[in-house]
Amino acid sequence: MQVSVIIPTYKRVNDLSECLDSIFVQTKMPIEIIVIDNANDFETERYMECKANICGEAGINLKYIKNGDLNSATIARNIGAKKAIGDILLLLDDDVILDENFVEEILYVYKKHPNAIGVQGYITNRSLYNINSIRKLFFLTHSKKDTNKLLPSIQSIYADPLTKIINCEWLMSGCTCYKKDIVSEIKFDENMYKYCSGDDVDFSYRISQKYPRTLYQTPFAKLIHKVSDSGRAPKKEAIFTSHIYHTYLFYKNVDQILKNKLIFIWSKIGHLIIKCGEFILKPSMKNFWTIIYIIYAYAYCLKHIKSLKKGDLRSYTKLLLKGYN
Numbered sequence: 295m296q297v298s299v300i301i302p303t304y305k306r307v308n309d310l311s312e313c314l315d316s317i318f319v320q321t322k323m324p325i326e327i328i329v330i331d332n333a334n335d336f337e338t339e340r341y342m343e344c345k346a347n348i349c350g351e352a353g354i355n356l357k358y359i360k361n362g363d364l365n366s367a368t369i370a371r372n373i374g375a376k377k378a379i380g381d382i383l384l385l386l387d388d389d390v391i392l393d394e395n396f397v398e399e400i401l402y403v404y405k406k407h408p409n410a411i412g413v414q415g416y417i418t419n420r421s422l423y424n425i426n427s428i429r430k431l432f433f434l435t436h437s438k439k440d441t442n443k444l445l446p447s448i449q450s451i452y453a454d455p456l457t458k459i460i461n462c463e464w465l466m467s468g469c470t471c472y473k474k475d476i477v478s479e480i481k482f483d484e485n486m487y488k489y490c491s492g493d494d495v496d497f498s499y500r501i502s503q504k505y506p507r508t509l510y511q512t513p514f515a516k517l518i519h520k521v522s523d524s525g526r527a528p529k530k531e532a533i534f535t536s537h538i539y540h541t542y543l544f545y546k547n548v549d550q551i552l553k554n555k556l557i558f559i560w561s562k563i564g565h566l567i568i569k570c571g572e573f574i575l576k577p578s579m580k581n582f583w584t585i586i587y588i589i590y591a592y593a594y595c596l597k598h599i600k601s602l603k604k605g606d607l608r609s610y611t612k613l614l615l616k617g618y619n
Contacts (some may be wrong), residue, residue, distance in 0.1 A: 298380030302370035326601035334362030387468030397514035415515035432564020467494035
């Protein structure tokens, strides 16, 4: 099996450097690294030119592709998949640092489970939720030992602690391998732009629905996700995008029965209650504006609910690309 690494990036030269350095010391080397620049950033371009010689010495083909005119992580991944020559695609965020045996451990799962289509690594520095039981009550993302599921709320159960290789219903896109054929068949949703909140859930869940029990996670392919502050969307934009895209994905991927609709609404109520609780415990302008932005995002979803039900994101895409005032 030959591995192509695909990394969408946005103005994170230092983070990208650490990520690439962790790839260069892998016990199992990829045959190529494809970096898709969603900012057409000069510093990133100059850095990639400097890295070309290092990649050549390591026997790795390096491809640098500009995608700033579109600025979409999902489009970037589809572009990378189309350009890749490997039969296994390792999709990474630009702010992750891999353990040196990461690729080797991922490939081991493919060998052990020949039916595997997607395999995810394990983030060692992910913080556990200190209100896990409350989040569970509201069908919000929470953790559970050796369990990975997607909830009707488009929130998830995250496997933590993870003690063995498990089957999954969804996978993250920032530390996961897929067979190239499946990315060509299913494709990431190109209706989503910039932050693309929930795109990994959407893509992987569609795979698990069509090809059950083909997604896996291993605790032995370890990495650190730094969650870099660089290149992040402003708070208002991030909150709006998250709730609007999650509403869009709810209608796209979840059976529209009464129970699921009530769970989705309940999760939105719960999310707002939790944020209000955070403000009461720690009053600050940051926490105050978080609540205001959530309410505005809910109002936007209600106003545009017919379009979101139909899968029409054009109105929000125009707002997103225009920028928030």
